[in-house]
Amino acid sequence: MKIRLASTLQPDSIVDGEGIRTVIWTQGCPHHCPGCHNPGTHDFTLGSLVEVEEIKEQLTHLSGQDGITFSGGDPMYQPRACKEIAQYAKTLGLTVWCYTGDTFEEVLQNQDKRAFLNHIDVLVDGKFDLSQRSLDLQFKGSANQRIIDVPKSLKTGSIVLKKEYEAPKDYRNLYQKPDYLFI
Numbered sequence: 001m002k003i004r005l006a007s008t009l010q011p012d013s014i015v016d017g018e019g020i021r022t023v024i025w026t027q028g029c030p031h032h033c034p035g036c037h038n039p040g041t042h043d044f045t046l047g048s049l050v051e052v053e054e055i056k057e058q059l060t061h062l063s064g065q066d067g068i069t070f071s072g073g074d075p076m077y078q079p080r081a082c083k084e085i086a087q088y089a090k091t092l093g094l095t096v097w098c099y100t101g102d103t104f105e106e107v108l109q110n111q112d113k114r115a116f117l118n119h120i121d122v123l124v125d126g127k128f129d130l131s132q133r134s135l136d137l138q139f140k141g142s143a144n145q146r147i148i149d150v151p152k153s154l155k156t157g158s159i160v161l162k163k164e165y166e167a168p169k170d171y172r173n174l175y176q177k178p179d180y181l182f183i
């Protein structure tokens with residue numbers, strides 16, 4: 001199985017979810033949100049096709065990462081390949097975040113997307129809404145988007161938000177991060 005990617009894996013991100021994460025930039029998005037930060041990832045024919053096995057192999061050799069984040073593009077439009085990668089990432093002890101322009105409710109309606117969701121820890125859902133954009137939001141671009149605790153939401157049958165990310169960014173803490181040392 002292959003996955004269409006916009007770029008190579010991007011390790012060491014601290015802006016695409018909790019901790020230090022490797023981002024998987026998928027290619028292809030049908031939403032075309034005005035003001036999208038990444039319009040070059042919309043076309044489903046661009047980017048490059050990569051074997052899922054090759055991505056899994058690359059994950060095996062990562063070090064110092066808390067998890068992986070699917071972004072793009074919209075990963076929910078390649079759900080089978082993403083599911084395989086997410087499932088494998090979990091065996092390596094990595095957490096899985098995913099950004100999508102779909103809503104959580106829409107994801108639940110599609111069998112393949114739902115299967116991928118089973119291997120996601122945190123889903124950031126909904127289209128980017130330029131009128132609700134704010135740079136003070138944590139890990140999302142506009143206020144309508146939700147940072148969802150997926151296992152708890154599936155268990156309870158209603159959406160459970162990651163409350164710790166509802167507060168605006170604390171810029172003082174951002175520059176006092178003693179846990180990690182970059183050299």
Ligand code: SF4
Binds near residue numbers: 037100
């Ligand atoms: S869902 Fe994301 S990648 Fe797709 S158009 Fe909207 S902001 Fe851009």
